[in-house]
Amino acid sequence: MSIITGKEYLWRINRLKADIWMDGERIVGELSSHRAFSGVMRTQAELYDIQHASPELSFRQDTTGKRVSNSYKIPLTIEDLIARRKLTEAWARHTGGLMGRSPDYMNTVLTAFRMSTIHLQKSETVHPDRLVAFYEEACEKDYSFTHTFMNPQRNRSQLAMLDDDCMNAHVVKTNQEGIVVKGAKLLATQGGMTDELLVYSAPGVADKRHAYLFSVPTNTKGISYHCRESFKWDDIQYNAPLSSRFDENDALVVFDEVLVPWERVFIYEDILATHQLYVKGYFTPLTLHTIVSRQVVKTELLLGIAQSVVDAIGIGEYEHVQLKVAQIAKGLESMRALLHYAEQSGEKMDGYYIPNRIPLLVAVNTFQETYPRFTEIIEQLGASGMITLFSEKDFESEVGEKLSYYLQTDVADGKEKVRLFRLAWDICMSPFGTRQTLYERFFFGDAVRLAKMIYDIYPKDDGLALVSQLLKDTK
Ligand SMILES: Cc1cc2nc3c(=O)[nH]c(=O)nc-3n(C[C@H](O)[C@H](O)[C@H](O)COP(=O)(O)OP(=O)(O)OC[C@H]3O[C@@H](n4cnc5c(N)ncnc54)[C@H](O)[C@@H]3O)c2cc1C
Structure with missing residues (x-):
């Protein structure tokens, strides 16, 4: 596969049937037909079509010969950096810059993590090789991502981080298949309307069970997305010119004993590595x-x-x-x-x-x-x-x-x-x-x-x- 079209994006997300909740009800049926998501998903599809129709917004990968989004481009020269900016500008011109989590944002985050593997030493808890392989897969399939890095806002006082806080998403056990994660993360903008969910512990964790980096398909068993109410208050574009098209939604993400397979676990139970990735990368x-x-x-x-x-x-x-x-x-x-x-x-x-x-x-x-x-x-x-x-x-x-x-x-x-x-x-x-x-x-x-x-x-x-x-x- 190469860069996708808007139609392919919609098809992929609609078949995920992830566990998404809004206003006390689980969303069933095609996500892109739901009132809260129809406008923004159509816009996201338009972004993919713009990329697909504009050769300068993607590049041909040396290894595969396939076209890959500029947002996945590893910058080796200033021209590469400018090519990355051109994609963001083209997409932002379509949305007025009002979609902060258009796919270029998270594709950039994954690319930056991939580039930073140079600073990660392979060990039992750190797997730069898996991160490199996953980056290649994301380029090849033109994945879209949401992410959640922050913990719920329970107690932000300095000593609270020393508590044994099992409310925040943490590793409860490991087994032959992978790590098992339980707890919540806040927030995931576009939660539910992307292929993947990238999860990383915010810098400053004190308990190694809370120190990780992994990515899972949005519909992974045990993950639920709890969306705030929709701000698309009217479907008529004359009445709601921006909110009818660009409301990305934000979700609380709950992990209910979620198994993350080893090939998707890049770091786990390693405070130093998660910190270094952020600081040195x-x-x-x-x-x-x-x-x-x-x-x-x-x-x-x-x-x-x-x-x-x-x-x-x-x-x-x-x-x-x-x-x-x-x-x-x-x-x-x-x-x-x-x-x-x-x-x-x-x-x-x-x-x-x-x-x-x-x-x-x-x-x-x-x-x-x-x-x-x-x-x-x-x-x-x-x-x-x-x-x-x-x-x-x-x-x-x-x-x-x-x-x-x-x-x-x-x-x-x-x-x-x-x-x-x-x-x-x-x-x-x-x-x-x-x-x-x-x-x-x-x-x-x-x-x-x-x-x-x-x-x-x-x-x-x-x-x-x-x-x-x-x-x-x-x-
Ligand atoms: C609309 C929206 C969308 C978002 N989307 C995402 C997303 O997609 N993915 C994601 O991971 N995150 C997302 N976030 C979360 C965002 O990263 C956080 O809001 C941000 O990092 C601040 O953290 P917080 O909200 O927990 O605020 P807090 O850390 O709780 O801060 C609250 C207040 O307390 C003060 N405070 C707290 N701790 C300290 C301290 N140690 N020192 C000094 N002052 C302090 C702050 O200055 C602030 O005024 C989103 C947030 C918003 C508002």
Whole structure:
């Protein structure tokens, strides 16, 4: 097999019949026909079709001669890195960057883990060879992934990690066939609508039963996905332009004595190896490169929405309005600059071309602060337009003409004005939009700890040397 089409993606997921729950009921039948999943799975299928139809978004593998997604490309040169970005950009342009877990994200994570096997010593508990083989399988079959790394939010105090906490997913036993896992993990965005589930213990575990890396098919016996309520509150795209197409859903994942076969166990009961994979490996720079590439496109969308609102209601002459739009433009340009600087200042490591992680960390950490401000700006500019949101049915009813007349602007009739403002509302204020804000706040982890990571790794020697020099020069 080679890169798949949207039809193949839908066919594969629909036949999994995984154990997925929503609103107190198990989902039966084809997942892509379920109201909550139909829109987003159609969009995901469209992404695969875009990749399939665009030769520049995939590459021919030397070993097999087959076409493989650029998101699985191991970067050996800066051109490889740019090819990876081009795929993310192409997909993000189709979704406005609103699907954070489009397949490029997790394919990148697996690729980064594959690249990091160089830092893993094979032992009874560590199996880099299996990870390499699984990566090859994922490339060949163009698998889609969800992941769950975090433990449920029971008690985050520092000493809580020393508790014998059997609520979190952990290895309960091993046998000839594999490891047996029991407990829960939080969260898996797109949980249930991918081929595979990649499970990794968040760095900082203290109990070796909680230290692992493995991947299993989504429908593995004993795994259940407990989805939050759907934010696709309306099927009509005019009414819910974004949530009807891009709501990825987020699920709590429960493992009820799940057997993970040995060939899928890459690390188990090994705190040092899971930690080294994260700290010494390429997870952070490569994954951040994909994330920031998407966030740049998403910021372009926010800028476009803000300017469209300004133009629609004729407020562009006011200075504070210009300053607000400029704030988004400055954010966009800064993100773009950081992304390109990270690419250009990357370096060769272990034979790979690795983007510079510091500008990427700065970009993602800054976005956690600026994204909520950008959506706030759109609310401030849109004002009452963000709430006078009549439905398609209203406009088609006997009062439709009246509404269209009284809601018109100088550049659009009422129905077209509301179409734009519904888009603005769906990205800022709808349940889908507010989730997007939370998502960006926590996308690559908690902002506070990310800032601490920047503090820890940022080279400060030049600044310190300058201070010493000036102190020395001061009479
Ligand atoms: C919409 C959404 C989708 C997600 N999708 C996924 C997914 O697909 N897969 C996945 O694995 N994860 C996913 N996550 C989880 C995400 O990675 C976490 O939200 C993030 O890492 C923060 O962890 P937490 O939510 O447990 O917050 P917590 O760690 O519980 O933090 C809560 C608050 O306490 C503070 N705090 C807690 N501990 C400390 C500490 N040690 N030092 C300082 N401050 C602390 C934090 O600053 C924060 O303000 C998703 C989250 C969201 C919101």
